[in-house]
Amino acid sequence: MKKFINSPQNLIEEMLEGFVAANSNKVRRLETERVLVRKDAPVQGKVGIVTGGGSGHKPAFIGYIGKGLVDAVAVGDIFAAPPVQRAYEAIKAANGGKGVLLCIGNYSGDIMNFGMAKELAEAEGIPVETVVVNDDVASSPKERMDNRRGVAGEVILWKIAGALAEEGADLQKLKEVGERAVFNTRSMGVAHTPCVLPTTGKPSFEIGEDEMEIGVGHHGEPGIQRTKMMSADEVSELLTLKVIEDLPFKSGDEVVVLINGLGSTSLLEMYICFRKVNQILADHNIKVHRTYVGEFFTSLEMGGFSVTLTKLDDELKRLIDAPCDGVHFIQH
Amino acid sequence: MTMEKIPFEKIKEAFSKVVENLEKNRQYLNDLDSPIGDSDHGESVCNAFQKVKEAVDKFPADRRDIGALLQEAGKAIIFSGGAAMGPLYGTAFMDAGKAVVGKEELNKEDVLAMWKAFAQGIQRRGQVQPGEKTMYDTIYPSLQAMEKAFSEGKSLQEMLQEAIKAAKAGMESTKDMLSKRGRSSRLGERSIGHIDPGAASSYFIIEAFFGSLIE
Numbered sequence: 001m002k003k004f005i006n007s008p009q010n011l012i013e014e015m016l017e018g019f020v021a022a023n024s025n026k027v028r029r030l031e032t033e034r035v036l037v038r039k040d041a042p043v044q045g046k047v048g049i050v051t052g053g054g055s056g057h058k059p060a061f062i063g064y065i066g067k068g069l070v071d072a073v074a075v076g077d078i079f080a081a082p083p084v085q086r087a088y089e090a091i092k093a094a095n096g097g098k099g100v101l102l103c104i105g106n107y108s109g110d111i112m113n114f115g116m117a118k119e120l121a122e123a124e125g126i127p128v129e130t131v132v133v134n135d136d137v138a139s140s141p142k143e144r145m146d147n148r149r150g151v152a153g154e155v156i157l158w159k160i161a162g163a164l165a166e167e168g169a170d171l172q173k174l175k176e177v178g179e180r181a182v183f184n185t186r187s188m189g190v191a192h193t194p195c196v197l198p199t200t201g202k203p204s205f206e207i208g209e210d211e212m213e214i215g216v217g218h219h220g221e222p223g224i225q226r227t228k229m230m231s232a233d234e235v236s237e238l239l240t241l242k243v244i245e246d247l248p249f250k251s252g253d254e255v256v257v258l259i260n261g262l263g264s265t266s267l268l269e270m271y272i273c274f275r276k277v278n279q280i281l282a283d284h285n286i287k288v289h290r291t292y293v294g295e296f297f298t299s300l301e302m303g304g305f306s307v308t309l310t311k312l313d314d315e316l317k318r319l320i321d322a323p324c325d326g327v328h329f330i331q332h
Numbered sequence: 333m334t335m336e337k338i339p340f341e342k343i344k345e346a347f348s349k350v351v352e353n354l355e356k357n358r359q360y361l362n363d364l365d366s367p368i369g370d371s372d373h374g375e376s377v378c379n380a381f382q383k384v385k386e387a388v389d390k391f392p393a394d395r396r397d398i399g400a401l402l403q404e405a406g407k408a409i410i411f412s413g414g415a416a417m418g419p420l421y422g423t424a425f426m427d428a429g430k431a432v433v434g435k436e437e438l439n440k441e442d443v444l445a446m447w448k449a450f451a452q453g454i455q456r457r458g459q460v461q462p463g464e465k466t467m468y469d470t471i472y473p474s475l476q477a478m479e480k481a482f483s484e485g486k487s488l489q490e491m492l493q494e495a496i497k498a499a500k501a502g503m504e505s506t507k508d509m510l511s512k513r514g515r516s517s518r519l520g521e522r523s524i525g526h527i528d529p530g531a532a533s534s535y536f537i538i539e540a541f542f543g544s545l546i547e
Contacts, residue, residue, distance in 0.1 A: 076414050080376050083418050085411035108514045109416035112457065116410065116419055139518040149518065199375050200362050221369075222519055 001201040008199045012055050012077060019062060023327045027065050033089040036062050037072040041093055047165045047174050048072060048094025051103045051158060052087060053110050054079040057218065060154065060297040063328030069162035078199050079219045081109030087117035091128060099127035099171040101178060103157050105150030106134040129171050131178035133157055135187040135308065137246040138215025138224050151218050152260040152297045152308045153185040163322035177315065184311040186246045188239045191216040191262060192229060193303030204302065214238065218262065218299045232269060236276035239307040244284060249309055251285035256320055258308035263298040265305050277307055290320055335488060337437040338545050340396040346544045347388045347405060351381050353540035354533065364529040368516035373529035380413035380421065399433030416514055417530060420457050420467065427453035440488045444478055451475045464512035465523065467530035473502035474538055492542040503527060503535040
């Protein structure tokens with residue numbers, strides 16, 4: 001394992017120390033817990049947006065702290081859900097009197113820890129609602145959507161919920177729009193190289209030099225098929241068609257496209273892939289309203305990328321277009 | 333050694349044995365987690381039980397309440413554990429503690445009540461059934477074995493021995509199961525052929541905890 005770290009035990013603490021120091025204009029750390037919040041949190045009169053999960057997904061989750069995005073993040077260990085106490089402190093720190101919307105991925109650890117934190121917060125009189133992201137079409141058949149993983153689609157939820165909260169919407173409205181955004185978001189990924197877990201020094205999976213895993217999860221969870229390497233066009237087509245047919249996205253739909261690098265795939269490759277995704281969407285008469293290409297939700301340095309589409313209505317369009325000022329996600 | 337009752341000190345000591353056993357198997361648990369998860373179960377569970385040990389060590393020396401001790405252990409896992417195992421083990425120890433609160437020593441009935449509450453805690457928090465390839469597949473058979481031994485009038489020592497034996501068999505039975513819970517459930521058929529890491533950590537906890545009580 002070649003990594004610039006000091007010790008596996010301290011890597012998250014040291015990363016956070018550096019992160020907070022570098023971005024002290026936007027974030028601060030709670031004294032009591034491993035929770036990062038918007039510098040001006042809690043923002044009075046605004047519903048707090050809280051997220052969190054395992055570390056190793058930079059810029060998620062902490063890179064999305066900021067105006068028009070996320071108010072507080074409970075930071076877990078590498079790929080492991082944060083404990084209850086931490087999630088609870090994040091909720092309290094984000095509550096500006098109008099309650100808190102939890103935006104989390106569909107992983108049993110996150111569901112249980114944030115679920116127990118929600119119970120503790122509610123017992124203290126803080127209203128809390130949860131939106132669970134389950135956008136990964138490869139992780140379960142459509143009949144069992146509630147078993148699907150949340151992947152890069154979480155970024156879309158943060159953007160939309162964050163913008164709506166900034167407009168002053170109440171908690172119920174946020175839950176309703178958040179769930180609509182999630183329902184209309186579908187993703188699928190591919191990986192050809194594992195990441196190496198800095199805590200154990202081991203790769204997240206093993207795979208041949210000429211192979212790739214289609215439908216991989218963003219912790220390196222196996223996907224639906226292992227095949228020989230394909231060209232950018234072939235793999236982009238495969239992923240995009242699977243995503244299109246799942247909702248399904250139809251002729252005349254307007255969408256956001258998110259091409260998300262999993263850590264070590266270059267922007268050069270991602271743009272080659274987006275070129276093909278864009279052609280396929282045009283062939284299907286699906287209109288691209290906005291495109292994001294880059295690293296939004298990585299798996300350490302895994303090699304690969306995912307394709308995410310979100311179908312927009314007028315409200316979602318307004319929210320996706322709203323400005324935001326996150327540490328690693330700025331939109332004017 | 334034959335014994336009828338387990339004193340407070342034995343329970344306290346058992347937590348040290350649990351930590352030792354988990355540490356010894358840290359890498360093995362990571363390795364089990366590798367084909368079906370993200371190879372960190374050993375890290376998560378060892379770190380959480382280190383916190384448990386700290387909480388147990390801090391427990392007031394003049395307070396001999398086994399129920400309260402177990403609840404402190406549970407709280408430590410819930411508050412600092414994280415991952416899925418945090419709420420699961422945490423809830424289980426909390427519930428186990430509630431079942432024997434105020435007791436300075438445990439007789440056969442108490443041990444059974446404690447273990448039943450522990451198993452039900454896992455079941456309640458994880459909404460899990462036997463056969464879903466989880467820690468419950470270790471814990472539930474061990475409870476059944478303990479209940480059976482109890483109803484047959486066997487000694488406390490035998491009850492614990494049989495619970496350990498059944499836990500081991502339960503853990504091994506997860507190898508051929510299809511995962512229906514957690515991250516590995518998305519693997520479908522590919523989850524078959526590996527012992528569930530949660531089932532394994534549960535076995536190491538049971539092996540050390542019950543094992544040290546009958547030493």
